[in-house]
Amino acid sequence: MSGEPTHFEFGVASAASARQFYAKLFGWTVHPMGDGDEGWIETGGIRGGLHENDPNPGIVVYFSVPDIEAALATVKELGGEPGQASPDEPEFGRFAECKDDQGTRFGLHQPPAA
Incomplete structure (x- = not known):
């Protein structure tokens, strides 16, 4: 989800x-x-x-998030600061730290494909 x-x-x-x-x-x-x-x-x-x-x-x-690249683009569209997505890590997936439009840090995580 x-x-x-x-x-x-x-x-x-x-x-x-x-x-x-x-x-x-x-x-x-x-x-x-x-x-x-x-x-x-x-x-x-x-x-x-x-x-x-x-x-x-x-x-x-x-x-x-199901697609980290799409989510990072949405962060930018909404006025936030998208981070750089990590390479795919086996058994973990990809992640990026971002900031919202007020500067609050949060992260996005695309779990590995099942």
């Missing part, structure tokens, strides 16, 4: 600190991705992502 939240992303200064904080607060498990402390977050509900060295720390919610 289009517009349904699919995941969230934590952009933080230190992924190691965030891993400890949220594991203790909510009992979440962070599964490593690549080198370092970044990874995907297992919450018991929707998944999350954790990345560090974010110049604009915060939490961004990503919403499902």
Whole structure:
């Protein structure tokens, strides 16, 4: 379904600190991705992502769209700032961070083809 939240992303200064904080607060498990402390977050509900060295720390919610390129064009038409769509990631799909017409960050996520 289009517009349904699919995941969230934590952009933080230190992924190691965030891993400890949220594991203790909510009992979440962070599964490593690549080198370092970044990874995907297992919450018991929707998944999350954790990345560090974010110049604009915060939490961004990503919403499902069937066609990310068309959705990015609509963001622009509506006066928002479309982000750059990622390459297709196996078992995850494509995503882009955007801003609405008031500068609020949000994300678009095109799940992988079934």
